[in-house]
Amino acid sequence: MAGQRLLMKGTEAIAEAAIRAGCHHFFGYPITPQTEIPEYMSVRLPPLGGTYLQAESEVAAINMLYGAGGAGVRVMTSSSSPGVALMSEGFSYLVGAEVPAVIVNIMRGGPGLGNIAPAQGDYLEMTRGFGHGDMHAIVLAPSTVQEAVDVMGLAFDLADEYRNPVVVIGDGLLGQMMEPVSFPDTEPKVFDKPWATTGKAKSRPRNITNSLYLDADQLEAHVRDLDVKFQRMDVEQRAECWMTDDHPEIVIVAYGTMARIAKTAIRQLRAKGLSVGLYRPITAWPFPSRALEPLVEPTRAFLTVEMSLGQLVQDIRAQVGRRRPVSFYGRAGGVVPTVEEIISQVELLHASLAAA
Amino acid sequence: MAGQRLLMKGTEAIAEAAIRAGCHHFFGYPITPQTEIPEYMSVRLPPLGGTYLQAESEVAAINMLYGAGGAGVRVMTSSSSPGVALMSEGFSYLVGAEVPAVIVNIMRGGPGLGNIAPAQGDYLEMTRGFGHGDMHAIVLAPSTVQEAVDVMGLAFDLADEYRNPVVVIGDGLLGQMMEPVSFPDTEPKVFDKPWATTGKAKSRPRNITNSLYLDADQLEAHVRDLDVKFQRMDVEQRAECWMTDDHPEIVIVAYGTMARIAKTAIRQLRAKGLSVGLYRPITAWPFPSRALEPLVEPTRAFLTVEMSLGQLVQDIRAQVGRRRPVSFYGRAGGVVPTVEEIISQVELLHASLAAA
Amino acid sequence: MNRVVIDKDRCKACEMCVSVCNKELIEISDELNAKGYHPVELHDPEQCTACGLCALVCPEGGIAVYKAKKAG
Amino acid sequence: MNRVVIDKDRCKACEMCVSVCNKELIEISDELNAKGYHPVELHDPEQCTACGLCALVCPEGGIAVYKAKKAG
Amino acid sequence: MAGTDVVMAGFGGQGLMAIGKILAKAAMDEGLQVTWLPSYGPEMRGGTANCVVVIDDQPIGSPVVRQAHAAIVMNKQSIDKFEPTLVDHGLLVINTSLIDRRAERGDLRTVYVAANEVAESEGSGKAANMVMLGAYVGATGIVSPKAVEYAIAKTFEEKPKAAESSVRAFRRGYAAAQGQPS
Amino acid sequence: MAGTDVVMAGFGGQGLMAIGKILAKAAMDEGLQVTWLPSYGPEMRGGTANCVVVIDDQPIGSPVVRQAHAAIVMNKQSIDKFEPTLVDHGLLVINTSLIDRRAERGDLRTVYVAANEVAESEGSGKAANMVMLGAYVGATGIVSPKAVEYAIAKTFEEKPKAAESSVRAFRRGYAAAQGQPS
Amino acid sequence: MIEPLATDEKVVFERTEVLTDHALHYCPGCTHGIAHRLIAEVIEEMDIQDRTIGVCPVGCSVLAYQYFDVDIQQAAHGRAPAVATGIRRVLPPDRYVFTYQGDGDLASIGMGEILHAANRGEKITVIFLNNAIYGMTGGQMAPTTLPGQKTTTSPFGRDTAQTGHPIRMCEMLNTLVEPVLIARGSLSSPKGINRAKKLIRQAFELQHQGFTFVELLSTCPTGWGITPTDAVKWLDRNMTPFFPLQVFREPGAMPDASHKYAPDLKVRDEA
Amino acid sequence: MIEPLATDEKVVFERTEVLTDHALHYCPGCTHGIAHRLIAEVIEEMDIQDRTIGVCPVGCSVLAYQYFDVDIQQAAHGRAPAVATGIRRVLPPDRYVFTYQGDGDLASIGMGEILHAANRGEKITVIFLNNAIYGMTGGQMAPTTLPGQKTTTSPFGRDTAQTGHPIRMCEMLNTLVEPVLIARGSLSSPKGINRAKKLIRQAFELQHQGFTFVELLSTCPTGWGITPTDAVKWLDRNMTPFFPLQVFREPGAMPDASHKYAPDLKVRDEA
Ligand SMILES: Cc1ncc(C[n+]2csc(CCOP(=O)(O)OP(=O)(O)O)c2C)c(N)n1
Ligand SMILES: Cc1ncc(C[n+]2csc(CCOP(=O)(O)OP(=O)(O)O)c2C)c(N)n1
Ligand code: SF4
Ligand code: SF4
Ligand code: SF4
Ligand code: SF4
Ligand code: SF4
């Protein structure tokens, strides 16, 4: 099926892409709008000799990842906002013990039970606060089903390379929509994992998966090592700058599904003669500052558009500072900003720039 | 015992202050370095006719808070980093359903199991990512045992006033040290809670504690209402500016225990003739930008000191931007920066400013 | 005469009432209600014993049953 | 002669071995080990039956017991 | 071509999701960009189900549409809900078997088809959805009937009988749309 | 006064925490600022326990001290651990009952006291910690003996016998420090 | 619109007023609706509407707060017993607190909370709707799913070698000391429904004595993919043999396991 | 430094090599040390050191990874069974996976994980150290704390009216179908220790057939505030009556509850 174009749901494409990336072990708990991922895995993995296991809860699922990842296999779970929040402690353990694993969060309306409609309200949680202690993890935010497929392989590679969990975030739309996709034809990379707890062969000392360092100096040394690693991850910054070569007056900032909607708006705005481009973080963490920086000076104003009341915009404001105005347009609770809304926001902004 | 000076452990002083603030209901799960809070409650509350209940887990504890807070009483829990991380989903429910409650986090070394030594590694989690969805909560960060006592009453008042959970953060030092304290002599404020689920009197429609809004427009309206509330909370910004009246060359930024250590360093630096002051957030959220702003121009350089590898400093950098250099010194994993270390950092900074 | 009142707007045509009526008095109707279901209806109401079983099993709480008082 | 070897550095003076020795051969000593405990010591080693109970109950795994082979 | 989109709505069980996917597959096979999005489970039962298909020759932005270019409505609730939301001069394909009113807006293009009766006359009452799809494709020409028929065949690969009756129903709907829209 | 601090270390059970609190209370009662901080449970058992008391007339910054002004050491591990960390010319109060070596550093002020023997001679072997506290207070004069005795009395409010023997032990330690430090 | 009562008739059955007018969102034939009604009827009959606080779960019954005309809280998935504990422990003892939970909610993610609430003897009533599936999320395997049963996450049928057998909550709870009522009923027949109501009534009446638990075998025609009338038959045929309809514990019928224990905690007697 | 074996003696008892040289951090007389040794001895005797993966909990035994000379993972508090599941499901079937957990870890926060691992029939061995208290955090009440027992969070003694009775994990697990071994032993006497070792050995031997569980009554002299030698007596006197030393389930002695069930899942036979 590689190469061929297939019409697939985002969730199912993600699952299939994970399998093709060599992930044959899945532990998870159902939650809308991503339940098709476990469902797909439950059909596909057993015949491959892999594991599909419905965990008793998200807390159990993330700890099953810890066990399996620690034992050296590629492993993943997926969930949605409330379920992901429950994984917070376990996620911190994965980072602390340097266990590679992939966690998919198909975000829905919050806070609390909220609803199951598409949202981007977990950006800050995923990039800043997903667990206690000094920790970080790469967060990938695909914008189309095809890109979701593409980042899954990357996610597993990054997890293994850095021995750190990797998060993939999407919203309910990305999860639920069908789009044509094709799967890459490449074999998954294989990483050597001499640290895995697979049974202590006589030839080596025992392997320990652990995040406990009772002694403060030892823990500090460990945390500093981790920090060096987090800093190394900075090279993984990825962003798309679209229609920015001609130094547009206004740059829209958006990620995930929001960005593709913005693209349509930009096409229409350009058709109307407005000068607009797009800056789209693909890695929500590390925040792709290097791609943003060259845009700051030439741009007259930024407009961040989100399916939330303002999260990514904080990163933009932090970098752009007072150099350029950064305005914000967001809808929440599962309402998706439309092309028309974006257009009218840009027109307003354009007018105010013209007036100034 | 009001007025009188007592030698008390931070944890016990926090517990006593909560009781005096009218909190007679406690649900929690033991974890070092804050177990004296539940222990203290288990002795004090039953004779008062209140509730001390050891929950089966932190997940259960936060949901007991939801039930009790929703039923209209002042209620609290306390924990430390890994235990607090487990409360993430429940915390988001408290915000979503507008249930007042107080959560104390006596932070320890992380990530993962880490250790039990003092740390400030949960700043980002507590201020940004403590749960899914668009949400916020006031976070109070006392610096001394006396201030911990003082903020407890405030925490309950703010929780009731905004119908939102409030977080109090300290580190293991604040929790474990003894210091002289005195308790205020004021009676707790009493809030009317017509929304509480206490049993539907015939005279009123039923009360519902809920965060579910299946319809996206309804959820958006709810989230926008919450957001208005979060914005109102901005008036709760609190910070201490210490030794800044004479526009010192260098301003140290620190909160909690770190800030008091910085004060000693500042005293010694001033004795050496260096011009140094302190900016100390008391509310970690809302970030006290109004107090910081007037310091930016007069100050030549900022130095943020933390028991973490750099969290609060992100807020400082976001606000100060490129206007002034913001440098950072942090220790992690339970190691506490000393007065001497701070002094030498400031001296270095001073030298580089002089050279520039 | 006994009376069985079916709230047609609540009915979802699950046929639970149909299956429990020993007298086989309840049937799916041709009507379509607002929810898009064909609500049930009673035929031969005279035969109803007001046993109440139909109401007991209705998940929608959509049936009320009244028994005529004996004359006198 | 049977032999009981007590690893004095491991001993925490819990007296579990003391309490199980039917022959009452084990006692707390006056020494202080590196951990600050008074480790136990064996007196009257000739009486030891090498029953192994002391080793069995020692939480520190600090006792080894050897039985002399019968002559011949 | 200019991008277009269509919302398909009716009771759960009327097969709206299925015709949405068939249309999407047909569009994909014709080399177009396409997205299909269900109104995914309100985590509640009953009421209407709908999906929306967006077709374009450029990359598609929003898979979600607040004002659609066209709507295929198979029950009363759906026409009530979606008629007011269509763009000016949008297309409304109405199943007269279950909807006893005409379009209220004057600007709309309309196709009326008694999908259930037509389907039954072709031997499969279940294929009313295919009749509706046919009517939509007939009225718009958005994809070729061949592509749709191929997509139907693929969908029912393991049920050749259903495939056949579906194709027949589709053709009847397609033909019905020829005299219309008015 | 200039701020000072003292670390008190020994085996768990030797009562170091208790004398730390007594000293802190005495300082508080004399109107000083004070903090007391235990080396809180390494969540592991055995080994040494210690606490540190900081006393000042200004607000206290760090309750934790890496280089203390003084150390009260009640066992071998503690002297090994803390002697090297004291400030120049710091004070080391050594329990010779359990420590069979002298201070290694030349710069330190030292007080040697056979705390366990002294305490036993006062009728309570448990009060060795009080002897050490007495020696420290005697050597530094940081607080008045009266304040300490009051704090002891308060601490053992419900055990007057223990209070008495503690006070006696404290006084013996205090007296012992008079000839010293060298 | 139920017509008013004629003077010459008596009511055999009318909708209880403790249910609101809201139309239920459940699928046709789903027995959630029956369970709701029974609880509401008991509240009405005991005249405790003004003293009852409900807790609804995450599951198909997540919207139960729209239906019960009592003060009510919507709890996080699985945590209803903890939420109910919070309520029970802080309100006056005359209140009645109940939770309403599905099998995914109670027996999977909420296993810890239900067992500990039961073990503490929380004075609450738990109504446990066991329909052997996750209804709300679209028919995934539950801990109570039957061996061989196909669900969307056990597409080849539940394989007990991989996922074990269904969990029997009543039997498990019955190993604890504190509960005062543990019983299993079924909503598959008029007889079952009447018995279920009696159990619910008994539970509420005993609530102030301790923890009371009523499991109700229920149907999920949608998740099972069969008609409502077939679903009740399927339930009787397949669920009941493994989930026996039984009162496991009630005052006067307390099993061995419930014997209280009060050691004197000395090391030995001579002390 | 244990002296070498003289040629004319035979070993009655020597430290197993599956334990590292690390000195144990446990309090004097704490039976954690005995349990460690027994497990290590079994691993040595079965010669499976190279195929064994351990999982240690959060509790006093959090540092167990320093002591067992096998590959080992340190799990989050309560989650060892989930971690062990992750390991078991992805490694070759010839591996031996065990968890080592305290009563707070297993019976409080980890209740959901242990019951579900057991119910799935995970092929792991769980060694459950029940010392009726939270040792590590300084002596708080555990789910297994005895009625009336004083702890730092039950300062007036455990009040069963507020917090219920101790939870008996073996009895509870015994209501599930899948486990193949459920047994309770005690570390309070040489006899108990020998029996405990046999149970552990049996558990490891049966592990590849299914879930095996050995509870060991243990002492916490520090948390209980008594001497080690008094602690073993206290255990015998007070714990054993409520926590009977029993093999609840083993092949050949399977209780009713363990009967497997295989419905044919039809609606009715004529179908
Ligand atoms: C933390 C969390 N995990 C998962 C979900 C998704 N979810 C909603 S309901 C449900 C299961 C419902 O099944 P059950 O409790 O059996 O209730 P039923 O719908 O069958 O009545 C799940 C997994 C959620 N809302 N929150
Ligand atoms: C999430 C979390 N909650 C709480 C703790 C604190 N904690 C550490 S060990 C422990 C209890 C240990 O008791 P038990 O399992 O009985 O083991 P024991 O020490 O008695 O052997 C607790 C509550 C923690 N580390 N993590
Ligand atoms: S009351 Fe009885 S007889 Fe009458 S319609 Fe209902 S079920 Fe039939
Ligand atoms: S039981 Fe109720 S909902 Fe079902 S068919 Fe009868 S009246 Fe309608
Ligand atoms: S081996 Fe037996 S007899 Fe010898 S010392 Fe040990 S317990 Fe006593
Ligand atoms: S049992 Fe072991 S640790 Fe305890 S006293 Fe004897 S030798 Fe020492
Ligand atoms: S999915 Fe199942 S449980 Fe949920 S409402 Fe429908 S029939 Fe009832």
Ligand code: SF4
């Ligand atoms: S606290 Fe208790 S369980 Fe922990 S090591 Fe000490 S005696 Fe053992």
Ligand SMILES: [Mg+2]
């Ligand atoms: Mg269910």
Ligand SMILES: [Mg+2]
């Ligand atoms: Mg324990």
